[in-house]
Amino acid sequence: MNKRDSIAPQPILLRDYVVPAFLLDRVDLTFELDETSTRVSSRLVLHRNPDHPVSDADLVLDGHELMLESVLLDGEPMSTDRYDVDDESLTIKGLGESAILEITTRIEPQKNTSLMGLYKSNGNFFTQCEAEGFRKITYYLDRPDVMTRFTTTIIADRSKYPVLLSNGNRVGEGQYDRNRHWVKWVDPFKKPSYLFALVAGKLSCLQDSFTTRSGRKVALEIYVEPQDLEKCHHAMESVKRSMKWDEDVYGLEYDLDSYMIVAVSDFNMGAMENKGLNIFNTKYVLARPETATDADYMGVEAVIAHEYFHNWTGNRVTCRDWFQLSLKEGLTVFRDQEFTADMTSRAVKRIDDVRTLRTAQFAEDASPMAHPVRPDSYIEINNFYTVTIYEKGAEVVRMYHTLLGAEGYRKGIDLYFKRHDGQAVTCDDFAAAMGDANGFDFTQFKRWYSQAGTPVVKVVSQFDAANQTYTLDISQTCPPTPGQPEKLPFHIPIALGLLDAAGAEIPLQLAGEASLQGTTRVLQLTEASQRFVFTGISAQPTPSLLRGFSAPVKLDYPWTRQELAFLMAHDSDSFCRWEASHTLIREVLLELIAAARASETLSLPGELVDAMRRALLDEAADPALIALMFTLPAETYLADQVDEIHPDAIRTAREYLRVALAKALRSEFKHTYARFCGATQAYRYAAVDIAKRALKNVCLGYLTSLDEPAFIELAQTQFQQANNMTDSQAALAALVELPQGATALADFANRWQDDPLVMNKWFTLQAMDKRADALDRVRALQQHPAFQITNPNKVYALLATFCSSNLAGFHRADGAGYAFAAEQILVLDKLNPQVASRLARSFNRWKKLEPTRRAQAKTALEKLAAHADLSRDVFEIISKNLA
Incomplete structure (x- = not known):
């Protein structure tokens, strides 16, 4: 024993x-x-x-x-x-x-x-x-x-x-x-x-005020250490935008005399919604153009909105017990997602959220740590502040919105607050309010709270020219998860449209309906399989499926590459346009991974090159959308797409595709970079500028992958002349693995050594280093004066990034990455069990590894499990991984 x-x-x-x-x-x-x-x-x-x-x-x-x-x-x-x-x-x-x-x-x-x-x-x-x-x-x-x-x-x-x-x-x-x-x-x-x-x-205080719609003046105060006061203005504007949005969209007004935010650098989480006194990680308060990227600015705005929105969805109405955690977190994430969509680009925000869901939450659903949105059990509640509770929970709330429409959703929310203000309630209470306000039965829908796993929705289409019908046979399955070997059918909303040969939307009418019902329809899949027949379809259409990602599912449809290229060019739904490019790239990458495993010659399909060229040259398209189309899937995401993980093959395939696309589209990347480079301008946090910087920097990354002097010089010039951290960090990332990277890294550290948040970016870039000696670099960086193992931000930037995101580096063939992680987990467990347990999740994929690595990872986990004094936090993660 x-x-x-x-x-x-x-x-x-x-x-x-x-x-x-x-x-x-x-x-x-x-x-x-x-x-x-x-x-x-x-x-x-x-x-x-x-x-x-x-x-x-x-x-x-x-x-x-x-x-x-x-x-x-x-x-x-x-x-x-x-x-x-x-x-x-x-x-x-x-x-x-x-x-x-x-x-x-x-x-x-x-x-x-x-x-x-x-x-x-x-x-x-x-x-x-x-x-x-x-x-x-x-x-x-x-x-x-x-x-x-x-x-x-x-x-x-x-x-x-x-x-x-x-x-x-x-x-x-x-x-x-x-x-x-x-x-x-x-x-x-x-x-x-x-x-x-x-x-x-x-602490120093930045003061302002907000007048509510009823005329009450609320004092706004942001407290930070004195040297950080100048970095709080974006946060203050974000507070005011959040308060105004919540009044306009939800009719919710702030209820105290003052609203205070305090920033601290030593903090386990992103922020905390304590009533009237929100305590924030400095990462989500401090921002100025020289030190914060566009992503940082968006993160500050989103997290401030999230914690402010908790004033009603979490504080005025809270959860009865911790199993109901998603009642407040999933709902509030949905609210902050919608706020950000209104403040920036709705299409880009939705795609970003889906990428996070697929990379992190789908992986959790497929791991030993899989759990429902409302868990049945826990050993340590801190372990359940997960992407399932937050992001999948938000998708569940989004499905209420999709099924009921904006007006019905608002009616449900209003009834929820009317019934439960000042109470601690459950997910069932939320579902009851939504259903009672709209006369809608959510009994089956609540399986989203109780069943873990990611459903797979399979679609088979058939066009009947003689009868002018288009039939979709749609079925659903959900793989077994720990403690749940069998699943009942979910209630899944599937938004879709049909495109004609010219790319135009086809008005839709289902068999049995008296009239046309618009060009986007939401089908409700409630059985294991159902048939939907559209009438009045005169020619073979191209389906646009799961528009807006209307449900957190995996879609199984036999797209041809020609159809995907067509959707990339014509779909009116921005998510589906991006999804077509993502699907096409994923399929190519999976073929390349298989070829790399078999030591076969890798090649780039012409259909992909042509489709990506058309996208890059489409000057009428949103640059941010095109930038996302050219952002390759993460190695960790690709690891979840294969039956057995061979980290080196995944890295080889992904790097091959990146360089091959750069070679094939060299002139187009160069043209697009020049188009958005232009003269140096003052930084603006505006959607149009963010989009231009995003595409410009994606192009720079591809060009420098060619390792040509002219393009390396482009990156060096941008690094030296950038007037904002977005461009500076992008140029450094492009250089970091080249011979010129050492000088750039030294210059960056010398300039920003006194700014902890900027130095975290420096650590993260090096933790993602794809060279063979990445682990040695990480060990050396632990001795750097800017690294403190007692600070969660530092641990996440360096150790967690390496162990969770550097696939081939962590999963080294000799097992050294696993031994390193186990060593760090034990050190951290004595200091901060929450941070240690997050690092322990790096092992969640170990059962899918190829046999040699799988055995090495298991050995590391068993050594960890043998320690009798593990915290409950770490014990739960390790024991579930070994179960």
Whole structure:
């Protein structure tokens, strides 16, 4: 027996949910912040929950890494025989129907490297409480269905911590003693403990205001370290755009006197929606043209929108338990996706989101970590902040929108808020509101919440010239996933159109309908297989399937390359135009991978060259769309398309295609680069400029792959003269693996060595290095002064990028990449289990590897599993991978 077996953490099950034994009427918190030890005093006004099945249940308060000083019940000290304390809880026995409990504890934030609970970063205090961090602050009913009003008083040294922030509205402040001051905050809205926040430190503030549609003036404040104040203006504009959009599109108004954002560099996540006091990773606040790329600007805007939108979809209405996490996250991701689509390019945003879904979430669905949008169980809830919960969850919400239409969706959302404002609810409650508002039965649709895996939709078409009909036979299957060997049919909306020989849209009418119903139809696939017959089709059409990616499925249709080229040129649906190019490139790459495995000569199909040439020369097309057409699928995505992963063959095939396309379209790439290069202009964050930079830099990447002096000089000139980080980073990426790359990397580091976020880009570029010595480079970079293993951003930029995205580098034939990852996971697990567990997911594809690598990866996983002191976070990932 493995020594771990006898102490393996046990899963928490959705079916075991029981309402809390006690509820809270209010909580008063007092923090006495100190350099070595912080005292936390809580006053809990509580009463028994009449809905709990045990009328005399003990009060069990969650607590972890706390030093208990005192417990008072209704003002009197409690004798020690009335309560029990262990490593995870404080249990109070024999309470009556109501009580006032006062608990004082001490904690040591300066030693907290997990970045959960209260911790210090660069001399300042911060909190992160979602999902279960509040229990590291004080003993509490740390679960999302216990909601109450918080009053928070913070006491600290005025000279060291002049800024003291918490949730809600500031109601008082003053001098506590000779050196210390205090600030009192009251949050008028009930919230669970995971939304609590506290910040204290020396921070500068960018101030502005927003007037709501009802005329209320809201103070807007962004707090950062003093040297970063100039980088906050884009974030502030993003806040105002988000507030306006939520009023215009959802009718939702902000509800406090102030809205605050605080940026911190040591943070596990992207940001956190704590009520009124959002704490952000600096990555999603700080931006100026010289240091932030177009993608960074979009990321700042999107994440600020996401956290602001949580004020209603997550805060005012929260989740009953953590199994319902996608109730708030999937819904809010959909909202931020739609916001970004309205702020930038709807077509490009949709394609970007689908690329993320296919590369990351489809891979998760096909891995040992596959789980439903609403999981049935977990060992460590931190492991379920996944692309399935977020991105697939957003696709589920998008399908409500597709099935109901914009008006029906809005009716459902309005009813959801009317019914559940101030409550902790479930995914079923959301589905019920959507259905009741529209008279729509979502019973079958809810299988999207309970069944894991990516459905495969197969389409077979048949044209009948004599009867002028076009028939689509559509079937669905879903592969088995852990714990779910068989699946019932999903309710799948399939948006489609038909194009005639000239590329024009054909008006559509299904058999049995009285009239034409437009040129894009949404078919509802609810059975294992169904037949749809379109009438009045006079000539063979070309189908445009899954328009807008109307469902998170894999489409199986026998396209010819001529049909794909036709759709690339003519489809009115931008997603389907891109999808045609993506499908054509994917098919070619799969053939090249097979040839590389067989050591056959690789060749470039003429149909692909012709289709890509036409796209590149289409000056009427959106440059951003063309740039996406020329962005080759990631190696990790290609790994998910094959039955057995041979990393070297995948890399060989992808690199061959990149260089072959560059050779075949050399003059077109050169022409297009020159077309968008032009004179140096001031940077603008505008969709038209973003599109031009995107295509220009894609062309530069192809040209430098030819390793010709003239094109290398182009990249060097752009690198030296760029007035924005988008162009600078693109040029550096084009040079990094060439002999000239070493000088460019040194110049870049010398210029930006004092900017942590820019240095993270430097680490990431080198972690993706395709040369054979990439692992040695990564090891060497760990010794660089700009790298700190205690900072999650640094770990993600260097270690996670190498292990998760550098396919051939991580999956080295000698197994050294696996040994390296295991070594780093163990180091990180002692410091920050959340970050360690994310790195452990690098092994998720190991069962699909070719036999030699598969055996090496398994050995590394088994060595990890043999460690008896693994955190629950890492244990869950490793054990599921080995199951």
